[in-house]
Amino acid sequence: MEQGVSAKGEVIMTGIGGGGVLTAGTLLAQAATNEYKNVTWFPSYAISKRGGFVECTVVFSNDEIASPLLSQADGVIVAEAAQFKDFEGRVRPGGTMIVEKTGLESKAERKDIRVIEVPAIEAAIGIGGSSRGANLVLLGAFVGVTQIIPPELIKQQLKEAFAGKEKVLKGNLEAFDQGLNLVKKL
Amino acid sequence: MEQGVSAKGEVIMTGIGGGGVLTAGTLLAQAATNEYKNVTWFPSYAISKRGGFVECTVVFSNDEIASPLLSQADGVIVAEAAQFKDFEGRVRPGGTMIVEKTGLESKAERKDIRVIEVPAIEAAIGIGGSSRGANLVLLGAFVGVTQIIPPELIKQQLKEAFAGKEKVLKGNLEAFDQGLNLVKKL
Amino acid sequence: MLKGEVIIDEALCQGCGYCVKFCPRGCIAITGDKFTPQGYLLPTVIKPDECKPCGVCAMLCPAAAIEVYKFETEVVA
Amino acid sequence: MLKGEVIIDEALCQGCGYCVKFCPRGCIAITGDKFTPQGYLLPTVIKPDECKPCGVCAMLCPAAAIEVYKFETEVVA
Amino acid sequence: MGERMFIEGNIAVGWGAASAGCQAFFGYPITPQNEITEWFAREFPKMGRIFAQSQSELGSINLVYGAAAAGVRAMTSTSGPGWSLMQETMSDMANAELPCVVVDVQRGGPGGGPIRHAQQDYFQCTRGGGHGDYRNIVLAPASSQESCDLVQLAFYLADKYRNPVVVMTDAIIGRLRETVEVEKIEFGPLPDKDWAVKGKARHKDGKRRIVDHSGDLLRRYPSYRALLQSLEQKMKQMQESELRYEGYKMEDASLILVAYGYTARVAKEAVNMARADGIKAGLIRLITAWPFPYQVIREKACQGGKFLVVEDSLGQVIEDVRFAVEGRAEVHLVSILDRHIPTDGGMILPDKVFDKIKEIQ
Amino acid sequence: MGERMFIEGNIAVGWGAASAGCQAFFGYPITPQNEITEWFAREFPKMGRIFAQSQSELGSINLVYGAAAAGVRAMTSTSGPGWSLMQETMSDMANAELPCVVVDVQRGGPGGGPIRHAQQDYFQCTRGGGHGDYRNIVLAPASSQESCDLVQLAFYLADKYRNPVVVMTDAIIGRLRETVEVEKIEFGPLPDKDWAVKGKARHKDGKRRIVDHSGDLLRRYPSYRALLQSLEQKMKQMQESELRYEGYKMEDASLILVAYGYTARVAKEAVNMARADGIKAGLIRLITAWPFPYQVIREKACQGGKFLVVEDSLGQVIEDVRFAVEGRAEVHLVSILDRHIPTDGGMILPDKVFDKIKEIQ
Amino acid sequence: MSQGGRLEDAMNEEVKVVTKQRVAGRPKLLVPQIAGFIYCPGCHEPLAARAIAEVLEKLGMGDRAIGVFDIGCNSFLLGMLDIDAVLTPHGRPPDMATGVKRVYPDNIVFTVQGDGGLLSIGADPLLGALTRAEKITIIMLNNAVYGTTGGQMAPTSLEGQVTTTTPNGRDLARTGFPTHAAEMIATFRGVAYSARGAFNTPKNYMRTRKYITSAFQKQMDNVGLSFVEIICACPENWRLSPIDSLKWIEEKMIPEFPLGEFKNVDRIE
Amino acid sequence: MSQGGRLEDAMNEEVKVVTKQRVAGRPKLLVPQIAGFIYCPGCHEPLAARAIAEVLEKLGMGDRAIGVFDIGCNSFLLGMLDIDAVLTPHGRPPDMATGVKRVYPDNIVFTVQGDGGLLSIGADPLLGALTRAEKITIIMLNNAVYGTTGGQMAPTSLEGQVTTTTPNGRDLARTGFPTHAAEMIATFRGVAYSARGAFNTPKNYMRTRKYITSAFQKQMDNVGLSFVEIICACPENWRLSPIDSLKWIEEKMIPEFPLGEFKNVDRIE
Numbered sequence A, B: 001m002e003q004g005v006s007a008k009g010e011v012i013m014t015g016i017g018g019g020g021v022l023t024a025g026t027l028l029a030q031a032a033t034n035e036y037k038n039v040t041w042f043p044s045y046a047i048s049k050r051g052g053f054v055e056c057t058v059v060f061s062n063d064e065i066a067s068p069l070l071s072q073a074d075g076v077i078v079a080e081a082a083q084f085k086d087f088e089g090r091v092r093p094g095g096t097m098i099v100e101k102t103g104l105e106s107k108a109e110r111k112d113i114r115v116i117e118v119p120a121i122e123a124a125i126g127i128g129g130s131s132r133g134a135n136l137v138l139l140g141a142f143v144g145v146t147q148i149i150p151p152e153l154i155k156q157q158l159k160e161a162f163a164g165k166e167k168v169l170k171g172n173l174e175a176f177d178q179g180l181n182l183v184k185k186l
Numbered sequence C, D: 001m002l003k004g005e006v007i008i009d010e011a012l013c014q015g016c017g018y019c020v021k022f023c024p025r026g027c028i029a030i031t032g033d034k035f036t037p038q039g040y041l042l043p044t045v046i047k048p049d050e051c052k053p054c055g056v057c058a059m060l061c062p063a064a065a066i067e068v069y070k071f072e073t074e075v076v077a
Numbered sequence E, F: 001m002g003e004r005m006f007i008e009g010n011i012a013v014g015w016g017a018a019s020a021g022c023q024a025f026f027g028y029p030i031t032p033q034n035e036i037t038e039w040f041a042r043e044f045p046k047m048g049r050i051f052a053q054s055q056s057e058l059g060s061i062n063l064v065y066g067a068a069a070a071g072v073r074a075m076t077s078t079s080g081p082g083w084s085l086m087q088e089t090m091s092d093m094a095n096a097e098l099p100c101v102v103v104d105v106q107r108g109g110p111g112g113g114p115i116r117h118a119q120q121d122y123f124q125c126t127r128g129g130g131h132g133d134y135r136n137i138v139l140a141p142a143s144s145q146e147s148c149d150l151v152q153l154a155f156y157l158a159d160k161y162r163n164p165v166v167v168m169t170d171a172i173i174g175r176l177r178e179t180v181e182v183e184k185i186e187f188g189p190l191p192d193k194d195w196a197v198k199g200k201a202r203h204k205d206g207k208r209r210i211v212d213h214s215g216d217l218l219r220r221y222p223s224y225r226a227l228l229q230s231l232e233q234k235m236k237q238m239q240e241s242e243l244r245y246e247g248y249k250m251e252d253a254s255l256i257l258v259a260y261g262y263t264a265r266v267a268k269e270a271v272n273m274a275r276a277d278g279i280k281a282g283l284i285r286l287i288t289a290w291p292f293p294y295q296v297i298r299e300k301a302c303q304g305g306k307f308l309v310v311e312d313s314l315g316q317v318i319e320d321v322r323f324a325v326e327g328r329a330e331v332h333l334v335s336i337l338d339r340h341i342p343t344d345g346g347m348i349l350p351d352k353v354f355d356k357i358k359e360i361q
Numbered sequence G, H: 001m002s003q004g005g006r007l008e009d010a011m012n013e014e015v016k017v018v019t020k021q022r023v024a025g026r027p028k029l030l031v032p033q034i035a036g037f038i039y040c041p042g043c044h045e046p047l048a049a050r051a052i053a054e055v056l057e058k059l060g061m062g063d064r065a066i067g068v069f070d071i072g073c074n075s076f077l078l079g080m081l082d083i084d085a086v087l088t089p090h091g092r093p094p095d096m097a098t099g100v101k102r103v104y105p106d107n108i109v110f111t112v113q114g115d116g117g118l119l120s121i122g123a124d125p126l127l128g129a130l131t132r133a134e135k136i137t138i139i140m141l142n143n144a145v146y147g148t149t150g151g152q153m154a155p156t157s158l159e160g161q162v163t164t165t166t167p168n169g170r171d172l173a174r175t176g177f178p179t180h181a182a183e184m185i186a187t188f189r190g191v192a193y194s195a196r197g198a199f200n201t202p203k204n205y206m207r208t209r210k211y212i213t214s215a216f217q218k219q220m221d222n223v224g225l226s227f228v229e230i231i232c233a234c235p236e237n238w239r240l241s242p243i244d245s246l247k248w249i250e251e252k253m254i255p256e257f258p259l260g261e262f263k264n265v266d267r268i269e
């Protein structure tokens, strides 16, 4: 097994409940299990079960993973623009933040991190007619920018997850690719 | 209120369950409440609820009563001859032991206590035709020997307890008196 | 003329469609182009004039999002 | 001739009197002068010859203190 | 003013509750507390107060929850197995901040155990008992008189802190008959139970009241953290203000016995025996088992005293004493294994304690 | 040999139980353990093993009692409120000497509390929990892998000591998905369960067997005292033989963190951060919460170390640590009040612990 | 923002409103769902809150009613009903209601519980209250699942119903039969009233409201325990749309759980 | 020391015994009461042990039976029956019986419980077993009181009955109505058999023994849960002599609790 691109990966992903964020995080984590000895995926719900904020944290490493909960991570993906300010502080210095552009009202204050605004909802609607794929667009953008893991692994994961559901699979792959593309120019 | 005969009284009474021993002990304790500031009465049952050994401990004093449970007491009344050996050790040096004579097979070994054998069952049968009053005979003998409390107080107590039940009262008073008489000669 | 007015609170509506199903006069419909702030499809009173304000839509709205009024009017002009 | 023998275990009997009450032939009685080791009044088989050993006394004895036998005899002498 | 009675601890509990204005008692039979339930069954209807026999100890405590939520003083009593069954609701009442009094007449354990005395529920009583972070004040009477008085105190403290209070007694104290002065004790004023549910019509402001054990619905507190902080605050205040113990011949004592309930009586006798023998023994008798007199014991340990815990269990109080002395003093134990008869019929008697005193002094 | 899976702690519990040869699971829904019950509902019938949804947590533990009495490995899982409901029977099983495994996936308390993580059942788990004198071994997994492995160990220890074993996890460990090697672990031979009830026909000697939680009927022990002595002996042996903990960077550590479960993971990260900063921090991670490593901690305290307890409660483990250090060392706390969000959504995160390390070092 | 605007349209037409009257809408005792505690779209449980509110208003008992709510989705009703309320540990409402009622015998004291909460873990308090013939009203929402905890089998789950603990459908041989609460409770002597309603049609809603009225009335008349079971859609755990849930109630639930009154007596002999 | 001596007398008369056969007496599976755990004189509970022993012997199931006993006077049966046995915490036998039965489906698993233990604190396990239709047998001894704890009111106590918690007689308005277990349990779909017997006459004893036989047979045929209630004298707490207790059963108990079978089906639909 060839060593992954990165020796250790840390990602926090946040958004509004309903599964999208958790699913995208799971895809990333599952993909990483092929490359890393240790992978952790941790979901965190807010108090209410419906419509509240959720976040998940993914860590992968060939060394022992001490804490699967992180104060700060190298990568942070914010799927709900309103949460941008809450999560700006949770990026490690030198880290990357991917933010949904739709609804984004504030600007980054930190200078020691890279913040990339991605019009994921727009892109998703462009593909499937609904915002559903937005999380995958964001994930694509994140993987594209950070090269944290080979994109093919995520695609492989998608194929396994949606085996037999060709239409859904196609839309998801497209959304993920769109994310990769959106950040190519960067 | 005149001070009672004794500044502090301690009695352990033991026998076979069914209430007789506990009732006799209660009479003594109730009687003592008229003379003493503090009185304790403690019943102790063996494991089984029917037919097991019971014992009760009565303490009265004008000072605080530290422990209502006693390793040894000044007075010990054994209503079941078979228990004689078990309780010989629980008499304080210089104390008095009243033992049912019927069935008594062993002799006292201690020289530092006074042991008085009382044919209480025999006496009770003589009075009421059954052994039922034996505990009161023993109590009478004990009070008679030790003068631990004025006998009238016990009789008063009996009168209150069996008010309206003249026949029972009469038998009980007779039994108690019989106990007092049996030890008069001593 | 007795008429009905049906007011749907968009902040409360959860788009279940019960009002649509139970209006005996077919006054309400989910037209598919309007969303509540929570993102649910929002029903619309499509035939306001048909409403004989029976209150059934309000009665079975789990969100208690519907208020129904009856009123009489006369043309002024 | 078929006869019954009823044996009451005195160590077990609690003197409830059920055997007395239920013997259809009145064979058992509490005579009032015998006690069990626990001090209960002990029943006595007062009419041994009447016992057609039906087993009822044993069946309803809570203490299972009764054993009933049937036997046939012939006079030897 | 009070009435002098010659009654056992279990009965004294009833008179104490009646004196404290308890309005509702719910109980389920269990030895050795039956006398309590039966007392309420007998006396409360006569007083026009509420008695109901519950379907179980779960029922007992949940009925108490209801009556307490309605704003009246309510209580139940039980023994070990039943006490265990109450733990979920005890935890809920701590969260809901509902006052109530629960009497645990300790019997032998674990499990079905023997139905006679023991002192083995100390951990369960003093560490909250149920799940989650909370504590109850635990009062431990050592006489009939105290059974009466501490039940009254328990009601007062329960209302003061809006928290359950446990009266931890045992089968010996419960059955010990003594002369008792039954008298209503005044502890001072308490705020109205404006939070209680009574139907809106009974509230001056006409607004609804909610009793909630989750802290979630309608946000009694702005956050879970705020609730916890408030509970912590309450626990601290109880610890600071409600510690009660009796020091007996402590001034010059170099060997200090620690005990509660019936074994405290036995220990006191042993102290007397030791003193008569010239041994400088003293006793710290826990009146509150929680809060626990850590500081008092620690100070004594710093002064070089030795300790002897007397408890009818395999050793629970001793852990708190060892915690308090912080390794500075020897801590010895007379335990349930030292009963005078090696069956469940045995008790810890004064001689045994005195022997131990002589052995370790 | 094992199978590599990417699964959450709650699921790992299931695979661990299956590997250990658990034959019967009984459970009642409660968040955050539902995944466990649902796993057994899904997988056990396929394996021809017993699953039944119980009517309540009382039902869960009592069904387990039955299956355990019948001689098979049986378990249940629950969370705080349900755990409280089980205490009567837990105490009974200790007396009856019945092996079983109970998983408590801790959530917030007291009472209904929030259904998310917390670590507030420590006292209840480690002090026996129910009435009477007894203790259970308490295993505290800190990862999915350990959730799988310690459940297997739990079954072994339960059978070894004929005593319930508690696996105390929390909602974070329960939901944390990690790579797990699922493999049957061999712990060595155990005696036959010759004491189990199976109908006389199944016993070689043809004689009846009785499972009794009172110790009274038919006198399993010659006296109550003998039973208690045997229980005490068992507790001592567990304490001597079953202590398990992980020491992390302890050799030269002068600031020692103590934690279990999820906060142990967080604490480990904080130790790494401290070390990177040149601070000599180390970690004692409890694998058994009872027995507790008193001696280990005491020795470190004697060497002059400082302590920092990290636990998601108002402070329970800290009492054991303070007990261990006997006043010889400072003991600090990062508690539930130090969560990163002041609602129940918060967790204790590594930064907070690291800040505290810097503050106290 | 509100929509509808029938009235505004009328204004434009230069008509004059002669009378305007509210015909239907939120009852006064009903407060909106609380943020963070919002029922799933199409859930019938909030309709129970509405029905109770309407009945209490009609009886004029809103300020003399005390609701005792279980843990469960049904507990959100506590937030919605503007009356004094007690939240209880799971399964315990009949006990707390008893405690409250014994203190305030003149108030209406009722419980709201799920099918899981009443019929499974709630057996101890339920049988307790039935045995003692407590003068309380128990309202049970039957959604054939444990809703809150994610859709496990309940005592009321139907044969073959897929739940998270019966992934292959409920197998009666292994799990027993659906409990018929209204019928079972009616068999107890201390019960004055028992009925089962539903909210799947306007007619059934109104019928159910009548059942609740009768139940409260029995309590006010001090006759005995009264009970109302209400079949409620749980689209979330049935994995159906709200509209399909109505169909499922019609085709599956009601055939198993017939609607109607099972007991109605004015005096218990 | 044994008495009776009919045979010895015969010997004296110089007769020869031709045949001798045991007609009645202690069943093999019945061991004597254990010292320290002895029923009160006239208590009917030990007769339940006898009846069960006789039935098991007849069915040849003595070594395949497992008894699950509650805490209570009824728990002394555990000592008397020479079969595998489990003692449970108070009220829980149906749970333990379920656990055992699920492990050994081919054994006869039955419980013995008091009326207090089954109908009051036992509601949780009872309803659980009824709901799941467990294939176990429940035997309930109805003595109208909590015997062991000294005679408190039980759910089965009669109107006006004096107990230690109803010192002025049971007041139905305050405490509810006597529970009719056999009838109530018969209403559950998962139940195959339900009956009530008594031991107050030889005929009733034999009838009750038949009920127990039928109940065990249903279990062996795997039909459903089976239940037998047995009215038992408790002279101690009724404060009556054993003989007067029989009269009380006849005149008070049986009119309230009629004897007979309330359900007997070979297949549950």
Ligand SMILES: Cc1ncc(C[n+]2csc(CCOP(=O)(O)OP(=O)(O)O)c2C)c(N)n1
Pocket: F028, F029, F030, F031, F057, F081, F082, F085, G071, G072, G073, G074, G075, G089, G090, G113, G114, G115, G116, G117, G118, G141, G143, G145, G146, G147, G148, G149, G154
């Ligand atoms: C003692 C205890 N056990 C389990 C739970 C978890 N729990 C919360 S609500 C609930 C039941 C939900 O089902 P139901 O009563 O049918 O109500 P619904 O949500 O369907 O309205 C359960 C099991 C709990 N809170 N407490």
Ligand SMILES: Cc1ncc(C[n+]2csc(CCOP(=O)(O)OP(=O)(O)O)c2C)c(N)n1
Pocket: E028, E029, E030, E031, E057, E081, E082, E085, F088, H071, H072, H073, H074, H075, H089, H090, H113, H114, H115, H116, H117, H118, H141, H143, H145, H146, H147, H148, H149, H154
């Ligand atoms: C949890 C719990 N609560 C209470 C008790 C006390 N207790 C022992 S037996 C018993 C009930 C006795 O009544 P019943 O079940 O009718 O049996 P009986 O003695 O009349 O045969 C009770 C309440 C207990 N052991 N455990």
Ligand code: SF4
Pocket: C004, C006, C022, C023, C024, C025, C026, C027, C028, C050, C051, C052, C053, C054, C055, C056, C057, C058, C068
């Ligand atoms: S009030 Fe009646 S007619 Fe009008 S929209 Fe509503 S349901 Fe339709």
Ligand code: SF4
Pocket: C008, C012, C013, C014, C015, C016, C017, C018, C019, C020, C043, C057, C060, C061, C062, C063, C064, C065, C066
């Ligand atoms: S019934 Fe209410 S919630 Fe449902 S769609 Fe209509 S307005 Fe919205």
Ligand code: SF4
Pocket: D008, D012, D013, D014, D015, D016, D017, D018, D019, D020, D043, D057, D060, D061, D062, D063, D064, D065, D066
């Ligand atoms: S029935 Fe049995 S116990 Fe009763 S008197 Fe006869 S022999 Fe004795």
Ligand code: SF4
Pocket: D004, D006, D022, D023, D024, D025, D026, D027, D028, D050, D051, D052, D053, D054, D055, D056, D057, D058, D068
């Ligand atoms: S066997 Fe029958 S006839 Fe003989 S004594 Fe017994 S009951 Fe009477």
Ligand code: SF4
Pocket: G038, G039, G040, G042, G043, G044, G045, G073, G143, G147, G148, G233, G234, G235, G236, G237
């Ligand atoms: S889970 Fe079911 S019962 Fe709960 S709110 Fe959603 S639809 Fe309603």
Ligand code: SF4
Pocket: H038, H039, H040, H042, H043, H044, H045, H073, H143, H147, H148, H233, H234, H235, H236, H237
């Ligand atoms: S108390 Fe009653 S039930 Fe118990 S043994 Fe005595 S007579 Fe039988």
Ligand SMILES: [Mg+2]
Pocket: G114, G115, G116, G141, G142, G143, G144, G145, G146, G147, G154
């Ligand atoms: Mg439900």
Ligand SMILES: [Mg+2]
Pocket: H114, H115, H116, H141, H142, H143, H144, H145, H146, H147, H154
């Ligand atoms: Mg009974």
